[in-house]
Amino acid sequence: MDTLHTIGFYVSTAISVAGALSVAFLPDRRRRGVALGAVAIGVAGLYLSLSAGFAALVALACYGGCAVLLAGPAYRIVESVTGTIWRQLGAIAAAGLLIALAYAAYFGALHRATYFGGDFGSAALGRRLFAHDALATEAVAALVVVVLVGATAAWSAKDRGR
Amino acid sequence: MTAGLVAVLFVAAGLVATGAFVCAWRRDLTVALAGIPLMFAGAGTAFAGVSRFAAAPARGAQLLGQEVAVLLAVAALAAVVLGVGLAGREGRR
Numbered sequence: 594m595d596t597l598h599t600i601g602f603y604v605s606t607a608i609s610v611a612g613a614l615s616v617a618f619l620p621d622r623r624r625r626g627v628a629l630g631a632v633a634i635g636v637a638g639l640y641l642s643l644s645a646g647f648a649a650l651v652a653l654a655c656y657g658g659c660a661v662l663l664a665g666p667a668y669r670i671v672e673s674v675t676g677t678i679w680r681q682l683g684a685i686a687a688a689g690l691l692i693a694l695a696y697a698a699y700f701g702a703l704h705r706a707t708y709f710g711g712d713f714g715s716a717a718l719g720r721r722l723f724a725h726d727a728l729a730t731e732a733v734a735a736l737v738v739v740v741l742v743g744a745t746a747a748w749s750a751k752d753r754g755r
Numbered sequence: 756m757t758a759g760l761v762a763v764l765f766v767a768a769g770l771v772a773t774g775a776f777v778c779a780w781r782r783d784l785t786v787a788l789a790g791i792p793l794m795f796a797g798a799g800t801a802f803a804g805v806s807r808f809a810a811a812p813a814r815g816a817q818l819l820g821q822e823v824a825v826l827l828a829v830a831a832l833a834a835v836v837l838g839v840g841l842a843g844r845e846g847r848r
Contacts, residue, residue: 602758606766613773616789636796643807645821655828659792659835669842671784683779691772698764721822733826740833744840
């Protein structure tokens with residue numbers, strides 16, 4: 594990477610990791626939403642520094658949308674029935690996952706890696722999404738349709754119950 | 756100073772592990788839902804990084820990771836929409 598991309602990469606890394614930790618520990622939903630928005634900006638910056646401009650735009654829109662949804666007025670509290678001991682075990686498992694992934698990432702240095710900086714790439718990526726790998730795109734589109742129908746059904750069922 | 760594939764994979768590992776921690780640790784399930792985009796963002800970062808650093812540019816295969824990152828972002832948004840919708844039905848203010 595050149596110096597500009599490297600600076601962008603580390604700044605975006607700091608923003609995204611700090612935002613993720615804030616999502617984990619902040620108690621207020623609006624602040625958590627702002628933190629998730631910071632994650633969206635950081636991840637978009639990461640993609641941009643990796644010469645994935647179109648993916649950066651999509652990530653900014655999608656993860657920003659997640660932040661708006663989780664901080665907006667549609668937010669409701671749903672208490673988990675899982676006990677404290679299981680949540681603690683889950684947290685320990687997440688730490689183990691971090692160690693395992695970091696171990697795997699450390700040995701990623703064995704792979705001979707060369708940086709190929711490129712252009713924005715939206716046309717080439719569109720050709721892959723809609724021609725070469727159209728089945729994956731259609732699967733995600735079907736997932737989105739199912740999700741929208743499910744969310745609409747859930748909200749309308751709640752409105753009927755009022 | 757430069758950033759390589761290992762640095763990208765470390766960032767991806769941190770995001771995935773933080774998302775898993777949020778999903779496991781938070782008592783409120785709507786808050787735990789915020790761990791899904793974190794994990795998907797980490798996975799997408801790993802895919803985009805590997806496709807950028809470890810692909811032959813002449814074959815066009817470096818776009819596969821970007822493509823997966825785009826699909827993961829859309830899938831994360833869909834999961835959060837469905838979760839917030841279900842929480843709106845079952846939850847309280």
